[in-house]
Amino acid sequence: xxxxxxxxxxxxxxxxxxNGVGTIFGGVILSNIDLAGAVEVRRHTAxxxxxxxxxxxxxxxxxxxxxxxxxYTQTTxxxxxxxxxxxxxxVDRWKDGYQTTLNVTEATVVYVAVDExxxxxxxxx
Numbered sequence: 001x002x003x004x005x006x007x008x009x010x011x012x013x014x015x016x017x018x019n020g021v022g023t024i025f026g027g028v029i030l031s032n033i034d035l036a037g038a039v040e041v042r043r044h045t046a047x048x049x050x051x052x053x054x055x056x057x058x059x060x061x062x063x064x065x066x067x068x069x070x071x072y073t074q075t076t077x078x079x080x081x082x083x084x085x086x087x088x089x090x091v092d093r094w095k096d097g098y099q100t101t102l103n104v105t106e107a108t109v110v111y112v113a114v115d116e117x118x119x120x121x122x123x124x125x
Contacts, residue, residue, distance in 0.1 A: 005072060007036075007070035007073075007090075008035075008037075008040055009035060009039065010069070011069055012066065012067070012069070013064065013065050013067045014065060018065060022065075023062040023063060024069075029059070029069075029104075030054065032071055032089075033087045033107050034051055034054065036087055037051075038111065039073065040073035040085045041085065043075070044075065044083055044123065045083070045124075047113040047114075047123060048113065048114055048115075049112060049114070050112055052082070053108075054107060054108075054109050054110075055107070055109070057105065057107040058107070059104070060102075060103055060105060061091075061102055061104045062104070063091055063105075066094075067091040069104075070089070070090045070092070071089055072089075072090065073085050073086065073087050073088075076108070078123065080123065080124075081121060082110055082111065082120075083110070083113075084108060084110050085111070087105075087108075088103060089104050089106070090103055090104065
């Protein structure tokens, strides 16, 4: 992924997002990965899409309250009915006046275009 691209989503982690050990709950990160991927899909189609697969999620480092979390996306495959998106999650963290940027999570998400009966349809017209 290009390092100079704009994130699909950027937000600050809050205390309400923590798990029992004080780090950000993985489900919060997963939910935002899905949302960020859906933003990327909109660049390719205006049709209704649903998530069919979240593959190979790698939690590389914990996320903490106060971290600025950016979700970077890139389309890696456009099929007849599906679009595959890579999502890279990066945090900006400040400690003692210094900023650190870390890759914290990676995932691959597959979306499928569906009709009004939720049956797969072509992404293209």
